[in-house]
Amino acid sequence: MLRRLTLAFAISAALPGLAVAQEPLKSDLLSVYQQAVENNADLAAARARYQAVLERIPQARAGLLPQLSAGASYTDTDSEVDTVLRGRQSVGASALVYQATLSQPLFRADRWFQLQAAQASGEQAGLEFSASQQDLIFRSAEAYFAVLRAQDSLAAVKAEEAALKRQLDQANERFEVGLSDRTDVLQAQAGYDSARAGRLLVERQVRDAFENLEALTARPYSRLDGIRHSLPVLAPVPNEASQWVETAARQNLNLQASHYAVIAAEENVRQRRAGHAPTLDAVAQYQTGDNDGLGFSNATDVPGLSLPRYAGDASRSSIGLQLNIPLFSGGLTTAQGREAQQLLAQAEQQREGLRRQVVQNTRNLFRAVNTDVEQVQARRQAIISSQSALEATEIGYQVGTRNIVDVLDAQRLLYATVRDYNNARYDYILDNLRLKQVAGTLSPADLQALSAYLQPDYTPDRDFLPPDLAPKRQGPAQL
Secondary structure (H helix, E strand, O other): OOOOOOHHHHHHHHOOOOOOOOOOOOOOHHHHHHHHHHHOHHHHHHHHHHHHHHOHHHHHHHOOOOEEEEEEEEEEEEEEEEEOOOEEEEEEEEEEEEEEEEEEEEEOHHHHHHHHHHHHHHHHHHHHHHHHHHHHHHHHHHHHHHHHHHHHHHHHHHHHHHHHHHHHHHHHHHHHOOOOOHHHHHHHHHHHHHHHHHHHHHHHHHHHHHHHHHHHHOOOOOOOOEEOOOOOOOOOOOOOHHHHHHHHHHHOHHHHHHHHHHHHHHHHHHHHHHHHOOEEEEEEEEEEEEOHHHOOOOOEEEOOEEEOOOOOEEEEEEEEEEEEOOOOOOOHHHHHHHHHHHHHHHHHHHHHHHHHHHHHHHHHHHHHHHHHHHHHHHHHHHHHHHHHHHHHHHHHHHHOOOOHHHHHHHHHHHHHHHHHHHHHHHHHHHHHHHHHHHHOOOOHHHHHHHHOOEEOOOOHHHHOOOHHHOOOOOOOOOO
């Protein structure tokens, strides 16, 4: 049996304490995922498609099961007969016949292969639906952390804007007492204006991220729990690309679905070719009604006029075998066989292309996660270095060995480094989830593990930096 990632099982197994209704609306990752499961339109469409494909199986099986039909016929016949004694006479007759027919296919190769193809298509649809469920797990996390990424970026931009505003005020003060020229003021003003424009852009990005989350879950959010800086940033386990590739080749849901697509195409080829095979059915029929309607002779020789020989109803039953041997259909069966063969070739090539893509993506994501681990550590160290460089540059500016351009550049570098650090953290989280998704192991339990590092009272303006790198001086949005 194939492992199926059904939402009912996955949620009940991984999230036993999660209630069906969340009132008031919570702002943690698991609650966002829960709302996506309940309200996402793409998942609902995938579920409907899966249920529709499953109905092909009983439809195909019906062609191998007994077929029972019933019917009735009524005929009213008026005839004119020339007689010797009486001349032209009108003779009327009516017949009412009821019948029931039972047929049982005994040999229908095409219908058997059609059933096999339908069952393979059902397996394919089930795996594709599981892949859609798995994709929703990642999309929920992606939309969630996109909001946090944008909020942290906004906090850094606000801090940069506040620092540049202080630098502008300082430049004005130095200009007023004659310690600097007008150029320093204009350059500080340009830096501040640029930071302000950047803040407006990032504020829009935050709103866009919330809108994207609402489109995914059909629920409005105004805030989310943030991720703690204590989240472990570790290399993937196992730390061998070959093992991840092997797992992906075995468990990737889309790759498994493509395998069943090939099986369904093979069965379709057999079905089309079976159009040349003979068919054999057992047929039983029962008829009852007027005797003349059943074809019994109903007249006797009377001089000048035909009179009925039998009166009343009659019945007739029969049972037998019906053999049909297709000889020529204008080339239809042969053409359908060639079409099915080409569709099989298409399915095989698509499976091979997908296999190569899965292998490539697995290796790329494995390298990406390992790079992200190093990036987070390097970006953290870069913040420390940038802070020290800014302090040294500011001192140099005060004593006259550095100009204001150097200070502005050092400040921009510091805040760019802060944004790079936070981006590296979120890249690490999402690349980890992508790696598990391509390997076919992603589940709601992975979101639950991340939720252990969420901070309900997270405030971006205060928490966008690790606590040990946070500013010691007072004031919001300051480094």
